[in-house]
Amino acid sequence: MNSIRFFIIMAGLLLLLSLFIVPPGTIVADDKIQCISEMLVLESAGELYVIDHKVPGEKTMSVADFLAQQFLSKPVKCPKDGTYRTKLFNTSEVQVECSSHGILDDKKKKEYRKYSISKMSPVQKIANCKLQMRFIEGAIELYCMDHDTIPKTADELIKAEYMKKPGVLCPENGAYSFSVDEKSFLDAKSDNSAEVKIQVKCSTHGILPLEK
Numbered sequence: 001m002n003s004i005r006f007f008i009i010m011a012g013l014l015l016l017l018s019l020f021i022v023p024p025g026t027i028v029a030d031d032k033i034q035c036i037s038e039m040l041v042l043e044s045a046g047e048l049y050v051i052d053h054k055v056p057g058e059k060t061m062s063v064a065d066f067l068a069q070q071f072l073s074k075p076v077k078c079p080k081d082g083t084y085r086t087k088l089f090n091t092s093e094v095q096v097e098c099s100s101h102g103i104l105d106d107k108k109k110k111e112y113r114k115y116s117i118s119k120m121s122p123v124q125k126i127a128n129c130k131l132q133m134r135f136i137e138g139a140i141e142l143y144c145m146d147h148d149t150i151p152k153t154a155d156e157l158i159k160a161e162y163m164k165k166p167g168v169l170c171p172e173n174g175a176y177s178f179s180v181d182e183k184s185f186l187d188a189k190s191d192n193s194a195e196v197k198i199q200v201k202c203s204t205h206g207i208l209p210l211e212k
């Protein structure tokens with residue numbers, strides 16, 4: 001189960017990094033946005049950490065702690081020289097805080113997402129949606145491997161921890177839906193080499209593989 005959770009977090013991390021149109025460490029005009037992007041990197045490091053380690057109650061990590069234990073490959077830095085503190089809880093929850101910009105909450109994440117999308121070209125938006133769909137496809141594949149039933153909704157995937165809430169979001173506000181071919185699912189149950197046929201669709205961008 002841990003390796004699957006690891007895959008999911010890694011895939012989530014890749015999705016997140018795909019939103020880094022402004023790579024971490026690059027100075028942008030807006031200090032706050034820059035700080036949020038650094039805090040997102042810390043949050044991912046924290047999420048990887050809690051998979052690897054049992055956290056008793058609560059634990060606070062500094063940037064130096066993450067670097068020393070190789071959960072960060074290079075330092076993250078607030079453009080206003082704020083100090084970062086990452087709290088890890090035994091519930092696997094991770095909370096990042098900057099002494100200048102405050103806690104990395106959903107509002108800040110939304111702001112960052114909005115900013116990133118505003119910087120994407122039309123081609124990048126499609127590529128990003130495609131990545132989200134690949135992620136959904138991967139989550140469904142894993143779910144099918146572990147279960148005797150086909151997932152019907154994204155909520156089922158989230159509940160079984162194959163995706164995190166709010167799940168994945170299309171940069172152009174498409175709604176995602178999917179279907180799994182029942183026969184291929186049953187075939188894959190009796191023959192490990194058989195592939196489960198999965199179709200993921202975005203209401204804005206269409207069905208994978210999005211050849212265009």
Ligand SMILES: [Zn+2]
Pocket residue numbers: 035078079080082098099100101102
């Ligand atoms: Zn800051």
Ligand SMILES: [Zn+2]
Pocket residue numbers: 129170171172173174202203204205206
């Ligand atoms: Zn889309």
